Amino acid sequence: MQIQQLKLARVLVRNRSGYGLMSPYFVFFLFFVAYPLLFSLVLVFNRWAIVGPLQWVGLGNFREMLGDGLFWKAMGNTLLFISIHIPLQIVVALVLALVLNRRLLVRGFFRAAFFLPVVVSGVAVTILWKQFYGTDIGLFNRLLSHIGIDRIPWITSPHWAMPSIAIMATWKNVGLYIIIFLAGLQGVPRTLYEAAEIDGANSWQKFRFITVPAINPAMVMVVILSTINGFNLFIEPYVMTGGGPMHSTLSGVLYVYKQAFNFFRMGYAATIGFSIAAIIMIVVLIQRKLFEHEDN
Amino acid sequence: MLIRARQESDSSDAKSAGRTALFLMAVGILGVMLANGCAAEKSSTSRVRLTYWSSTNPDEIRLSEQLTQEWNEAHPDTQVILQPLPEGRSGEEVLIVASAGGTTPDICSNVSPTISPLLAKANALIPLDRFSDGRSFIHDRLPEGMDSIFVNSDGKLYQVPWKGNPIMVQYNLGLLKQVGITELPRTWSEWNYAAARVTRDTDGDGNPDVWMADIQVESEWRRRLFDFYTFYIAASNGRMLLKNGQVDFNNKIAEAVFTFFAKGFNEGWYPRTILSGDQFLQQHFAAHVTGPWNIAHTERFKPKGFEYGFGPIPVPDTMQASVYTFGDPKSIGIFSTCKHPEAAWEFVKYLISRRADMLLLEVANQLPLRRGLLTDSLYENYFKRNPMMLPFAEKVPTTVGFDQNTALQEVFDAVDGAFDEAAIHNAVTPKVALMRAAQRSHHILSARGG
Numbered sequence: 001m002q003i004q005q006l007k008l009a010r011v012l013v014r015n016r017s018g019y020g021l022m023s024p025y026f027v028f029f030l031f032f033v034a035y036p037l038l039f040s041l042v043l044v045f046n047r048w049a050i051v052g053p054l055q056w057v058g059l060g061n062f063r064e065m066l067g068d069g070l071f072w073k074a075m076g077n078t079l080l081f082i083s084i085h086i087p088l089q090i091v092v093a094l095v096l097a098l099v100l101n102r103r104l105l106v107r108g109f110f111r112a113a114f115f116l117p118v119v120v121s122g123v124a125v126t127i128l129w130k131q132f133y134g135t136d137i138g139l140f141n142r143l144l145s146h147i148g149i150d151r152i153p154w155i156t157s158p159h160w161a162m163p164s165i166a167i168m169a170t171w172k173n174v175g176l177y178i179i180i181f182l183a184g185l186q187g188v189p190r191t192l193y194e195a196a197e198i199d200g201a202n203s204w205q206k207f208r209f210i211t212v213p214a215i216n217p218a219m220v221m222v223v224i225l226s227t228i229n230g231f232n233l234f235i236e237p238y239v240m241t242g243g244g245p246m247h248s249t250l251s252g253v254l255y256v257y258k259q260a261f262n263f264f265r266m267g268y269a270a271t272i273g274f275s276i277a278a279i280i281m282i283v284v285l286i287q288r289k290l291f292e293h294e295d296n
Numbered sequence: 297m298l299i300r301a302r303q304e305s306d307s308s309d310a311k312s313a314g315r316t317a318l319f320l321m322a323v324g325i326l327g328v329m330l331a332n333g334c335a336a337e338k339s340s341t342s343r344v345r346l347t348y349w350s351s352t353n354p355d356e357i358r359l360s361e362q363l364t365q366e367w368n369e370a371h372p373d374t375q376v377i378l379q380p381l382p383e384g385r386s387g388e389e390v391l392i393v394a395s396a397g398g399t400t401p402d403i404c405s406n407v408s409p410t411i412s413p414l415l416a417k418a419n420a421l422i423p424l425d426r427f428s429d430g431r432s433f434i435h436d437r438l439p440e441g442m443d444s445i446f447v448n449s450d451g452k453l454y455q456v457p458w459k460g461n462p463i464m465v466q467y468n469l470g471l472l473k474q475v476g477i478t479e480l481p482r483t484w485s486e487w488n489y490a491a492a493r494v495t496r497d498t499d500g501d502g503n504p505d506v507w508m509a510d511i512q513v514e515s516e517w518r519r520r521l522f523d524f525y526t527f528y529i530a531a532s533n534g535r536m537l538l539k540n541g542q543v544d545f546n547n548k549i550a551e552a553v554f555t556f557f558a559k560g561f562n563e564g565w566y567p568r569t570i571l572s573g574d575q576f577l578q579q580h581f582a583a584h585v586t587g588p589w590n591i592a593h594t595e596r597f598k599p600k601g602f603e604y605g606f607g608p609i610p611v612p613d614t615m616q617a618s619v620y621t622f623g624d625p626k627s628i629g630i631f632s633t634c635k636h637p638e639a640a641w642e643f644v645k646y647l648i649s650r651r652a653d654m655l656l657l658e659v660a661n662q663l664p665l666r667r668g669l670l671t672d673s674l675y676e677n678y679f680k681r682n683p684m685m686l687p688f689a690e691k692v693p694t695t696v697g698f699d700q701n702t703a704l705q706e707v708f709d710a711v712d713g714a715f716d717e718a719a720i721h722n723a724v725t726p727k728v729a730l731m732r733a734a735q736r737s738h739h740i741l742s743a744r745g746g
Contacts, residue, residue, distance in 0.1 A: 157568075
């Protein structure tokens with residue numbers, strides 16, 4: 001026992017500079033990640049309105065969540081968003097990455113231009129798009145009216161609101177996924193395409209049988225990242241619609257926010273938060289099973 | 297060898313000098329801390345210090361600065377330190393978080409009656425009942441019968457009702473005149489008559505660009521304060537959402553108010569669009585439901601030749617005129633973190649004194665919840681100089697605030713959802729929407745109300 005303690009002490013002394021350098025982040029992690037995480041886990045089994053003492057409710061928050069129609073509505077909305085956003089994101093990002101992978105004039109400019117929305121503040125972008133989406137005085141409907149198309153209630157109709165948010169979110173994030181696809185495309189050996197050309201493969205066949213399998217790791221990365229981002233949908237509905245109309249853009253995370261900071265129901269909000277995290281984990285595991293191939 | 301020895305000696309000297317510097321620095325910091333500590337202790341024994349958070353509204357900051365400075369000059373033993381409410385999404389959120397962290401001020405003059413029940417439940421506020429003249433002072437100040445609506449469900453009074461902003465309708469008189477309307481609407485029929493004429497396409501693109509009113513379609517419970525809630529209070533002669541802690545809005549009057557707004561949305565008199573900027577001042581709307589604060593804003597930003605006036609909240613045709621309206625009240629609270637409650641109470645009494653209320657009118661253009669506001673000679677000149685404020689001041693005694701219930705915001709959220717479904721989007725009938733909202737509210741109140 002003493003020998004083990006001595007060994008531990010020796011390891012600590014030998015690596016003291018390493019531990020010293022690590023300690024500021026460790027302290028940060030302890031106070032701002034580990035402690036809130038553990039505390040929110042405690043909240044899951046309690047009722048707490050920020051002020052006043054914790055009140056033990058056991059699994060009461062879970063029971064309430066399962067019977068809460070708005071929670072299921074929020075989860076349904078989130079799934080709808082993901083089912084529009086991920087395919088749209090992949091197609092747009094892949095097409096643009098294929099174009100930007102070619103030898104284009106001012107290619108650097110286009111790459112930077114597509115990446116720009118990623119680094120711009122989400123709130124600022126959402127406020128801008130809110131103006132564009134205005135039914136009566138918005139830019140998009142003004143443009144549509146010039147070509148004889150009737151006004152679209154982009155964010156004021158329960159049917160249009162979530163697809164509109166998905167379009168905006170795709171525009172905002174596509175730059176990041178273009179970069180990931182570009183990295184994947186640049187890793188495909190040229191010789192594979194040359195060999196395929198000698199064998200008489202056309203462009204589609206080269207894309208289908210060389211490019212797609214070769215960029216599979218990038219594809220998995222894009223699917224997983226956009227799934228996680230999709231489940232975390234918050235800024236867009238928070239700024240643009242407040243979760244309406246008729247709760248059609250109420251996302252899971254927005255519902256957590258409303259419960260926590262509008263109604264001060266911290267325990268219930270923590271329960272929904274942990275449930276969303278569990279759902280994300282399960283979905284990502286399924287995605288990895290489906291998309292990841294061992295040969296990659 | 298010699299060089300190495302010298303290097304070691306230099307290094308040792310440097311280390312020693314470094315240690316000395318560190319030691320001196322530590323002693324210095326300790327000395328400064330001790331000196332400050334002693335000074336603070338000294339000041340805390342000789343005089344009382346109170347922290348006071350005001351609203352972040354620039355006019356109110358100016359008012360609070362003036363009042364605090366005057367108080368501090370007159371009371372050298374009780375010094376007040378003013379700070380506008382720290383930044384946050386809402387004042388409610390800031391106060392709740394501060395209460396949890398034990399960092400509340402001694403006094404805050406921006407306590408919404410919607411959160412005072414929650415703060416009271418958590419013992420974050422001091423009840424005025426603990427001061428010998430607490431209840432009587434408030435009773436004497438408030439217009440007749442108004443003090444009961446601020447009393448908490450435990451029978452105690454935790455807030456000092458300070459000011460109210462009666463909600464009325466601001467009209468663009470020019471737009472009304474253009475369609476031949478010279479009398480402001482008093483009833484729903486008169487309103488609808490005006491709406492049908494005012495709403496029109498002026499630029500010839502086939503779509504209306506002038507509407508009757510800017511009823512907000514965003515999903516947020518506070519939006520309902522300026523449409524459903526205000527019109528419901530007017531139509532029901534001052535009823536609120538709850539009665540004895542139970543749902544009281546699932547009735548024919550609320551149904552009629554929903555139907556009234558649904559008709560307007562269906563006819564296109566209110567656009568189903570999310571608006572930005574002041575579209576009322578840009579003359580896209582003939583009416584705007586608002587409070588007296590909008591007078592100063594209108595005067596500052598109105599376009600040339602813009603004519604406006606204020607009218608009462610329209611009521612059902614069966615009623616003569618509206619008597620009640622929503623008052624958007626704000627209160628002052630003394631927090632239980634306060635170490636000198638008696639001194640804080642004295643300062644609060646000063647904040648709601650006759651002279652301070654005069655400054656509230658003059659500097660912030662807001663109305664104190666005060667008995668005899670229109671008969672007191674002190675305020676006479678102000679209302680002569682500001683005739684636009686007069687109809688608002690007349691409404692003060694008949695304003696209605698909020699139910700004192702910890703789950704009120706959730707109940708409002710349920711009503712907001714119902715209004716969204718039935719009035720704005722016409723997806724279900726008002727009766728069904730209200731029934732669902734009532735069921736949800738009943739569940740909320742039985743689980744968490746109080």
